[in-house]
Amino acid sequence: MKRIITATVQNRGGVLNRITGMLHKRQFNIDSISVGSSEIEGISKMTFVVEVSDRQKLEQLTKQLNKQIDVIKVSDITEKAIVARELALIKVGSSSQSRSEIQGIIQPFRASIIDVSRDSLAIQVTGKPDKVDALITLLRPYGIKELTRTGVTAFLRGQQPQVSEMNAFTV
Amino acid sequence: MRVEAKQEVEGTNKVMTGADLLIESLVAEGVDTIFGYPGGAVLPIYDAIYRSEAPFEHVLFRHEQGSIHAAEGYARVTGKPGVVLATSGPGATNLITGIADAMMDSLPLVVFTGQVARGVIGTDAFQESDILGITTPITKYNYQVKQIDDLPRIISEAFHIATTGRPGPVVVDIPKDISADLTTGDFDNHFDLPGYQPTEKPNPLQIVKLAEALGRAKRPVILAGAGVLFADAAEELKEFAERYDLPVATTLLGLGSYPGTGSQALGMAGMHGTYAANMAIYESDLLINIGARFDDRLTGNLEHFAIHAKVAHIDIDPAEIGKNIKTDIPVVADAKEALLALLSADITQPDITAWNEKIASNQQAFPLWYERSDQLLSPQWLLEQIYKETSGKAIVTTDVGQHQMWAAQFYAFDKPNRWVTSGGLGTMGFGFPAAVGAQLACPDDTVVAVVGDGGFQMTFQELAVVRERNLSVKVLIVNNEALGMVKQWQGSFYEGRYSESLFGFNPDFVKLADSFGVRGMQITKEADLPAALAEAFAYDGPVVIDCRVVKQTAVYPMIAPGKGIHEMIGVTK
Numbered sequence: 001m002k003r004i005i006t007a008t009v010q011n012r013g014g015v016l017n018r019i020t021g022m023l024h025k026r027q028f029n030i031d032s033i034s035v036g037s038s039e040i041e042g043i044s045k046m047t048f049v050v051e052v053s054d055r056q057k058l059e060q061l062t063k064q065l066n067k068q069i070d071v072i073k074v075s076d077i078t079e080k081a082i083v084a085r086e087l088a089l090i091k092v093g094s095s096s097q098s099r100s101e102i103q104g105i106i107q108p109f110r111a112s113i114i115d116v117s118r119d120s121l122a123i124q125v126t127g128k129p130d131k132v133d134a135l136i137t138l139l140r141p142y143g144i145k146e147l148t149r150t151g152v153t154a155f156l157r158g159q160q161p162q163v164s165e166m167n168a169f170t171v
Numbered sequence: 172m173r174v175e176a177k178q179e180v181e182g183t184n185k186v187m188t189g190a191d192l193l194i195e196s197l198v199a200e201g202v203d204t205i206f207g208y209p210g211g212a213v214l215p216i217y218d219a220i221y222r223s224e225a226p227f228e229h230v231l232f233r234h235e236q237g238s239i240h241a242a243e244g245y246a247r248v249t250g251k252p253g254v255v256l257a258t259s260g261p262g263a264t265n266l267i268t269g270i271a272d273a274m275m276d277s278l279p280l281v282v283f284t285g286q287v288a289r290g291v292i293g294t295d296a297f298q299e300s301d302i303l304g305i306t307t308p309i310t311k312y313n314y315q316v317k318q319i320d321d322l323p324r325i326i327s328e329a330f331h332i333a334t335t336g337r338p339g340p341v342v343v344d345i346p347k348d349i350s351a352d353l354t355t356g357d358f359d360n361h362f363d364l365p366g367y368q369p370t371e372k373p374n375p376l377q378i379v380k381l382a383e384a385l386g387r388a389k390r391p392v393i394l395a396g397a398g399v400l401f402a403d404a405a406e407e408l409k410e411f412a413e414r415y416d417l418p419v420a421t422t423l424l425g426l427g428s429y430p431g432t433g434s435q436a437l438g439m440a441g442m443h444g445t446y447a448a449n450m451a452i453y454e455s456d457l458l459i460n461i462g463a464r465f466d467d468r469l470t471g472n473l474e475h476f477a478i479h480a481k482v483a484h485i486d487i488d489p490a491e492i493g494k495n496i497k498t499d500i501p502v503v504a505d506a507k508e509a510l511l512a513l514l515s516a517d518i519t520q521p522d523i524t525a526w527n528e529k530i531a532s533n534q535q536a537f538p539l540w541y542e543r544s545d546q547l548l549s550p551q552w553l554l555e556q557i558y559k560e561t562s563g564k565a566i567v568t569t570d571v572g573q574h575q576m577w578a579a580q581f582y583a584f585d586k587p588n589r590w591v592t593s594g595g596l597g598t599m600g601f602g603f604p605a606a607v608g609a610q611l612a613c614p615d616d617t618v619v620a621v622v623g624d625g626g627f628q629m630t631f632q633e634l635a636v637v638r639e640r641n642l643s644v645k646v647l648i649v650n651n652e653a654l655g656m657v658k659q660w661q662g663s664f665y666e667g668r669y670s671e672s673l674f675g676f677n678p679d680f681v682k683l684a685d686s687f688g689v690r691g692m693q694i695t696k697e698a699d700l701p702a703a704l705a706e707a708f709a710y711d712g713p714v715v716i717d718c719r720v721v722k723q724t725a726v727y728p729m730i731a732p733g734k735g736i737h738e739m740i741g742v743t744k
Contacts, residue, residue: 009366010365010366013303013315013317014303014304014307014313017304017307018307021307021308022308025308056493056497059493060490060493060494063489063490063493064490066489066490067488067489067490068366069311069312069332069364069366069367070366071366072365072366
């Protein structure tokens with residue numbers, strides 16, 4: 001099952017290496033990892049999307065993360081009301097004929113063209129990973145020349161529903 | 172959590188080098204012994220040691236691996252952190268085995284390594300190695316000092332992290348220009364580790380659950396691990412076990428946490444544990460694990476481990492709970508705190524007379540056994556003689572392998588912290604240098620290094636240290652001219668294809684000892700042993716005793732790999 005886990009960490013030297021090294025050593029599969037500064041100076045926020053086989057593995061993962069000296073807090077937010085987004089940059093081949101066609105495809109995704117050259121377009125899209133996947137699938141026939149994704153970053157919504165009506169995070 | 176260091180580092184107005192500052196910080200931490208080896212990147216530190224009048228001793232080993240195993244031995248018998256110092260590059264990489272060993276067995280070490288100057292880090296400079304990168308997976312934490320003013324704080328943090336919670340090794344990498352630099356700064360060694368707050372007090376609800384489960388249990392058993400020793404909780408364990416008449420099995424590393432000759436003792440459990448201990452775990456309906464980590468050498472095949480039991484697990488490291496075994500009653504706590512809570516809890520005396528009778532009959536019917544030979548020495552008998560000669564009071568260290576298992580089986584430890592062995596990593600060459608460290612820590616105690624002829628050849632260079640300091644370490648080589656455990660497995664599971672496990676040549680260990688100015692003896696007949704041991708232990712100085720043992724002897728009983736804890740072989744002759 002896929003889980004989305006966040007960790008607040010002290011921004012000390014080697015912290016990313018420490019954590020990815022631990023995940024590798026203990027044979028956890030990471031789909032994506034994104035890291036950046038948080039609202040507090042010296043504290044970074046990490047978001048992991050991981051594939052774990054069962055609850056016991058999941059518990060081990062959060063415990064092993066918590067065990068790291070630099071890790072302050074670990075949360076499995078998969079079943080919470082969350083906002084999860086990733087950004088992708090996609091360079092597709094395009095001629096003057098196909099350009100408007102591509103424009104039509106990306107519009108419903110609220111993606112934007114951020115660079116144009118004679119034979120290619122660079123598209124920026126933000127959203128949940130399944131939305132990004134969907135756009136990539138649609139653009140594939142035009143020839144994807146380059147693709148880069150940031151991985152998911154996420155946090156809890158301001159308001160959590162009282163009753164559990166949450167959807168499991170799907171990618 | 173803001174932690175005040177025990178003592179402020181003095182000398183804020185003096186001009187001093189980073190190395191001097193390091194020495195002052197070590198003194199403030201109460202360090203009395205440094206296990207080290209000099210080299211280029213630590214020249215400023217060694218110069219500071221030379222100039223210092225600080226009340227600690229630097230012990231020069233002959234290989235960095237020797238120094239770190241000695242620090243482990245020191246840490247194991249004293250409970251204090253072992254302090255190691257080595258240079259950059261090869262000095263640091265020679266420590267790796269010891270660091271990994273200390274990580275596996277949760278030994279508190281603070282390891283200082285030199286590093287090339289900050290300006291050339293990352294340029295593949297002479298004797299540069301990325302020791303932070305190399306040691307990240309095998310340390311509890313590690314540091315590279317980037318600013319001289321950080322040094323006192325980092326050292327305080329390193330000692331705090333190494334010795335609290337679940338202990339472990341911490342590496343502090345110090346670039347040469349930092350230890351050489353002069354500074355007059357105002358030093359602050361206060362630190363703040365918001366992500367590191369070990370839980371020491373048990374959750375009272377879990378203690379109540381455990382107390383209730385114990386009151387209802389019909390077949391309870393305690394499994395005591397090294398966590399009891401680290402928590403200094405042997406007395407509490409004894410009181411708890413004896414108050415409720417609970418049988419106690421120990422792990423390899425937990426030997427001595429409950430007296431080996433005590434009324435509740437089942438001996439060691441696991442791959443080469445006693446029948447009574449393993450069957451008690453297999454048949455139990457309540458397994459109370461105190462400070463053990465359910466290692467695979469203990470559990471055997473997980474599908475058969477304690478299958479009828481409700482499992483309670485007391486551990487200061489939450490990540491150990493539920494890692495290998497599904498746990499019904501998790502108690503995250505220091506073993507002493509948990510035992511004190513249990514001792515003051517309201518517990519109904521469980522009705523376990525029948526259970527204890529069954530265990531006693533297992534002990535009676537299936538004790539540890541061995542065969543005597545009229546040629547050479549029987550290794551188990553040899554260990555029994557050592558036990559007798561030292562009245563069971565020695566500090567015993569070992570490597571890994573057959574001799575280690577025989578020592579664990581036949582030397583009953585009645586006191587904690589007298590047993591120094593490489594458990595998790597299973598390191599050959601550990602026993603002798605660890606004995607040197609233990610002897611340095613406890614100069615008045617009898618220290619016996621029980622080693623194999625293979626392991627001893629990995630670290631015997633430290634004979635120079637015992638000679639130099641006239642340390643009374645007695646080295647007992649259980650010599651079967653082979654890598655005994657490898658050979659045993661090749662015999663049992665590879666149809667006797669003894670691939671590279673038989674030594675075609677061994678040194679003359681008596682002459683070897685002699686070349687170091689150390690007394691050497693060779694014993695080939697059982698009849699000669701008692702007198703030789705009496706002489707060796709009476710002698711005030713190091714002795715190497717080359718004991719020629721029966722070559723085919725195997726360690727039994729045994730849980731074969733993949734088998735359950737109840738499927739022992741070699742339970743009887």
